[in-house]
Amino acid sequence: MGKRTAIVGFGQTYQRSSRKDVNGVELINEAVIAALADAELTIKDIDAVVIGNMDHFEGINYVDMWSVEGSGGVMKPIMKVTTGGTTGTTVAMCAYYHVASGMFDKVLAIGWEKNSESDTTGAIITAFDPIWERPNIGGAIAGLAVEASKYMDNYGITERDGARVAVRERLHALNNPYAHLHQEWMKGMEADKIVDLLVTSEQNQMLAYPLRMSDMCPRTDGAAAVIFASEDIAEKIAPIPAWVISTANRHNYVYLGDINWDANDTLEAASRKVFEKAGVKEPLKEIDICEIYLPYSYAGLKWMESIGFCGPGQGPRLVWDGVTDMDGELPVNPSGGVMSSNPIGATALLRVGEAAWQIMGKAGPRQVKKDVNLALATGFGGCNWADVMLLGKKRPS
Amino acid sequence: MEKKKGMELLTISSGDMFQPYRWSVGKYGSKFLLEIKENKRFIGVKCPKCGRVYVPPRKVCGRCYVAMDEFVPVSDEGEIVVCAIIEFGFVDPSTGVQRPVPYGYVFVKLDGADTALPHFLDSADPEKVKVGARVKAVFEEECKGSIMDIKHFTLI
Numbered sequence: 001m002g003k004r005t006a007i008v009g010f011g012q013t014y015q016r017s018s019r020k021d022v023n024g025v026e027l028i029n030e031a032v033i034a035a036l037a038d039a040e041l042t043i044k045d046i047d048a049v050v051i052g053n054m055d056h057f058e059g060i061n062y063v064d065m066w067s068v069e070g071s072g073g074v075m076k077p078i079m080k081v082t083t084g085g086t087t088g089t090t091v092a093m094c095a096y097y098h099v100a101s102g103m104f105d106k107v108l109a110i111g112w113e114k115n116s117e118s119d120t121t122g123a124i125i126t127a128f129d130p131i132w133e134r135p136n137i138g139g140a141i142a143g144l145a146v147e148a149s150k151y152m153d154n155y156g157i158t159e160r161d162g163a164r165v166a167v168r169e170r171l172h173a174l175n176n177p178y179a180h181l182h183q184e185w186m187k188g189m190e191a192d193k194i195v196d197l198l199v200t201s202e203q204n205q206m207l208a209y210p211l212r213m214s215d216m217c218p219r220t221d222g223a224a225a226v227i228f229a230s231e232d233i234a235e236k237i238a239p240i241p242a243w244v245i246s247t248a249n250r251h252n253y254v255y256l257g258d259i260n261w262d263a264n265d266t267l268e269a270a271s272r273k274v275f276e277k278a279g280v281k282e283p284l285k286e287i288d289i290c291e292i293y294l295p296y297s298y299a300g301l302k303w304m305e306s307i308g309f310c311g312p313g314q315g316p317r318l319v320w321d322g323v324t325d326m327d328g329e330l331p332v333n334p335s336g337g338v339m340s341s342n343p344i345g346a347t348a349l350l351r352v353g354e355a356a357w358q359i360m361g362k363a364g365p366r367q368v369k370k371d372v373n374l375a376l377a378t379g380f381g382g383c384n385w386a387d388v389m390l391l392g393k394k395r396p397s
Numbered sequence: 398m399e400k401k402k403g404m405e406l407l408t409i410s411s412g413d414m415f416q417p418y419r420w421s422v423g424k425y426g427s428k429f430l431l432e433i434k435e436n437k438r439f440i441g442v443k444c445p446k447c448g449r450v451y452v453p454p455r456k457v458c459g460r461c462y463v464a465m466d467e468f469v470p471v472s473d474e475g476e477i478v479v480c481a482i483i484e485f486g487f488v489d490p491s492t493g494v495q496r497p498v499p500y501g502y503v504f505v506k507l508d509g510a511d512t513a514l515p516h517f518l519d520s521a522d523p524e525k526v527k528v529g530a531r532v533k534a535v536f537e538e539e540c541k542g543s544i545m546d547i548k549h550f551t552l553i
Binding site for chain 2: 121153
């Protein structure tokens with residue numbers, strides 16, 4: 001085991017559908033400035049930078065090179081990490097490894113994307129095998145819709161169950177000024193009533209059955225930055241640092257057709273490893289809040305089971321009972337999650353930053369009304385990669 | 398005159414970018430595509446360790462991390478493992494063409510295989526496009542040596 005490492009600062013841009021007022025360098029810079037301000041540090045204090053996005057969304061390669069003026073990387077060690085939807089969590093893991101190794105004291109992790117600059121579905125498709133999968137792919141949404149089809153078939157899950165997750169995410173987003181989607185019309189309405197509207201409204205377009213518009217994440221312009229610091233200095237920078245307790249990631253296949261759709265094998269294995277390292281035996285009881293990477297609604301049911309919060313097929317009960325709402329036993333995505341903001345290369349880093357802020361007590365209107373000792377952040381990416389990071393208030397022994 | 402809302406924000410278009418590639422299919426993949434082209438049949442490859450039959454065939458079983466070389470025939474019929482009905486039209490980045498919607502998108506586990514093949518289904522009926530439904534491959538009349546030599550799957 002290397003040096004204990006903690007998050008001491010987090011910053012983000014306002015997540016919006018289009019930011020034509022800034023280019024990539026300037027967008028990145030906004031998040032970095034915010035993170036430095038949050039930690040009360042200057043760029044001189046930063047020893048190394050880890051940055052990530054998915055190049056094909058902007059069609060410009062080598063962000064590590066061309067972003068230096070915005071990232072603060074001028075004449076510093078920089079490493080680029082790109083792993084699909086998980087990019088943000090992998091950037092966080094990489095920054096953590098930099099510090100835990102003892103090689104660097106303060107490392108800046110950056111994730112960003114300007115999805116407004118290209119066709120998101122078209123760009124995502126270029127991540128799939130050109131010989132076997134691209135010619136007949138059903139689009140970015142289809143890969144998620146097929147997972148939903150199997151989960152619904154296995155457990156008799158309904159469209160209302162999926163919609164209930166979407167409602168939670170959008171209601172939570174109303175507390176987050178940074179979120180991209182603010183569906184004000186939902187404010188003050190009973191979750192039940194909103195669910196009824198979502199599954200019957202013709203305005204709620206069916207995209208890939210069973211997924212409607214409301215079941216999906218948006219495409220967003222935005223950036224996030226998180227500062228990691230070593231045990232030698234973390235408590236001097238932040239009154240309450242968010243310690244990295246454990247982290248793991250898993251990847252398991254080459255082709256979509258190889259996936260075991262009955263489970264989310266990678267998320268399950270990564271979660272198990274993280275809990276084993278941290279000594280967590282009953283995740284639902286021991287973890288206080290989650291920022292889970294849920295790109296679509298039904299993932300908020302099935303993946304709860306994969307992480308180990310409940311047994312197979314029990315996800316809907318957990319969600320309908322309000323366990324995962326803001327005032328529930330395990331608030332999930334107080335920020336509104338991926339379904340409310342999705343600047344792809346930043347999306348998973350937002351999970352880490354938001355989870356850290358819940359521990360640090362800095363989440364403002366979206367701060368949960370209870371003591372947060374353990375917070376879980378996850379990342380999901382094509383092709384079925386899972387990153388998991390557990391943060392804690394108590395300095396690891 | 399400056400507009401009240403502020404200055405105009407410019408964007409620069411890439412134009413119709415086109416960057417062609419030439420991807421290697423490899424021996425295993427070529428054998429699979431040629432078997433379709435010449436005989437309208439499917440083959441898979443079997444792992445000597447775990448016994449899993451992979452379609453399309455590839456050289457290495459990632460789980461066991463051993464080389465595979467036993468090619469086995471698999472059926473042109475199978476079962477829908479997962480499915481969706483695509484109603485959201487999008488432009489294929491390789492061809493620039495938008496496929497007409499709606500259409501069925503299915504992952505088919507061919508009889509004799511342990512992995513599934515994703516492809517189109519010639520039905521968009523939610524009552525019929527179901528997990529567990531039986532389907533059969535329909536081939537193009539003139540095959541060219543690509544996965545698109547399978548025209549689509551059809552419900553049995």
